Amino acid sequence: MERVERSINGKDIKIIIGSGLENEINRAMENYSKNISFVSRILKEKYRNKINAIYSNKYFIMDGEKSKSLRYFNIVIKKLLTAEIERNNSVSYIGGGTIGDLIGYAASVYKRGVNLTAIPTTLLASVDSSIGGKNALNFMDIKNAIGTFYNPDYIFDDVDFLVNSDASLLKDGVAESMKMALIKDKNFFDYLMKNTINSIHNKESLEYIISKSIKIKLDVISQDFFDLKKLRYLLNFGHSIGHALESYSDNRISHGTAVANGMVLESYISYRSGFSDPFYDTIRSAISGYGIPVIDFKSIETEKLLSYIKNDKKVEGKKLNMVMLEERGKAEISEIDFQQLSNYINDYRART
Ligand SMILES: NC(=O)c1ccc[n+]([C@@H]2O[C@H](COP(=O)([O-])OP(=O)(O)OC[C@H]3O[C@@H](n4cnc5c(N)ncnc54)[C@H](O)[C@@H]3O)[C@@H](O)[C@H]2O)c1
Numbered sequence: 001m002e003r004v005e006r007s008i009n010g011k012d013i014k015i016i017i018g019s020g021l022e023n024e025i026n027r028a029m030e031n032y033s034k035n036i037s038f039v040s041r042i043l044k045e046k047y048r049n050k051i052n053a054i055y056s057n058k059y060f061i062m063d064g065e066k067s068k069s070l071r072y073f074n075i076v077i078k079k080l081l082t083a084e085i086e087r088n089n090s091v092s093y094i095g096g097g098t099i100g101d102l103i104g105y106a107a108s109v110y111k112r113g114v115n116l117t118a119i120p121t122t123l124l125a126s127v128d129s130s131i132g133g134k135n136a137l138n139f140m141d142i143k144n145a146i147g148t149f150y151n152p153d154y155i156f157d158d159v160d161f162l163v164n165s166d167a168s169l170l171k172d173g174v175a176e177s178m179k180m181a182l183i184k185d186k187n188f189f190d191y192l193m194k195n196t197i198n199s200i201h202n203k204e205s206l207e208y209i210i211s212k213s214i215k216i217k218l219d220v221i222s223q224d225f226f227d228l229k230k231l232r233y234l235l236n237f238g239h240s241i242g243h244a245l246e247s248y249s250d251n252r253i254s255h256g257t258a259v260a261n262g263m264v265l266e267s268y269i270s271y272r273s274g275f276s277d278p279f280y281d282t283i284r285s286a287i288s289g290y291g292i293p294v295i296d297f298k299s300i301e302t303e304k305l306l307s308y309i310k311n312d313k314k315v316e317g318k319k320l321n322m323v324m325l326e327e328r329g330k331a332e333i334s335e336i337d338f339q340q341l342s343n344y345i346n347d348y349r350a351r352t
Contacts, residue, residue, distance in 0.1 A: 037093065118154070120161075163206065197289075
């Protein structure tokens with residue numbers, strides 16, 4: 001078991017990584033006279049004993065993108081009001097990134113902010129969405145249209161939820177961990193390269209991957225919590241192309257697959273822009289080693305893909321602030337204009 005404590009934006013965040021964390025969770029809950037947990041319905045049967053061992057009033061709720069909506073937000077706020085939750089009480093979630101985004105947002109605005117405990121149950125939620133304080137609801141088909149910055153007080157990364165679930169559930173999280181490694185930690189990337197989806201499907205490897213990933217993310221966000229200095233942009237490596245691929249495919253390509261393939265193409269663009277040696281093939285083999293599908297960019301129309309990139313938050317004027325990979329473990333932000341981007345994407349399509 002590992003404890004990580006950080007003070008970010010004036011709030012002390014306590015993160016506990018391990019297995020069998022029920023007692024730890026219960027000890028933390030004792031700090032509050034009342035607590036309520038919103039639990040993903042999908043976990044109810046499979047993790048019955050584990051969930052029952054956590055002392056909290058539980059409310060089971062649907063997860064998935066549809067739950068990140070004003071409709072579910074209303075349900076959550078009504079529940080908090082009827083349970084008479086006060087500001088010094090605690091609200092928790094047990095679930096993946098979608099429940100985390102919904103409950104994180106509700107906790108941040110309910111009575112102008114109530115204590116929040118996160119118990120992520122997907123690798124993506126452990127390594128990425130539970131860290132960094134962002135939360136969001138979708139609105140009028142716009143993903144993450146509404147949201148706040150709000151850190152939890154506690155995060156419990158209990159790998160029992162991951163070890164006892166299908167290994168394929170790890171893929172999206174691995175893509176984000178690979179991204180953290182590529183922008184900041186060469187040794188961590190080499191570790192991920194040497195492994196496969198099956199070889200990391202155990203307590204020790206998952207605890208290691210979660211610990212490494214969250215420390216990298218904490219280091220980046222602690223310098224730019226509100227995303228004002230563009231330092232957080234580094235965490236967007238693979239995401240300019242990745243988000244465009246998700247939109248292009250009408251969200252049929254999962255976030256992790258889109259980001260993983262985005263990292264391959266963005267590292268090709270980094271190489272062509274003179275930032276690095278050709279490194280995209282290594283990333284491509286790393287992602288396929290984890291069973292993440294490798295996208296054939298020949299089947300993607302460059303101009304249509306670019307039309308989605310134009311909505312990227314990192315676009316200024318006719319240029320994109322792109323995360324350029326310099327080497328494994330090092331990246332920087334640099335502007336690229338759309339014509340050049342188009343040329344490089346076409347060149348990449350021609351060579352695959
Ligand atoms: N706030 C942020 O900083 C941030 C960062 C990255 C992603 N996100 C958001 O996170 C969401 C994606 O998160 P996700 O991938 O966890 O999705 P998710 O919450 O939809 O979970 C994925 C699937 O796994 C199931 N599941 C959850 N835990 C399980 C377990 N232990 N065993 C078996 N099945 C389990 C869920 O029911 C769901 O079907 C997106 O909405 C994305 O926008 C937010």
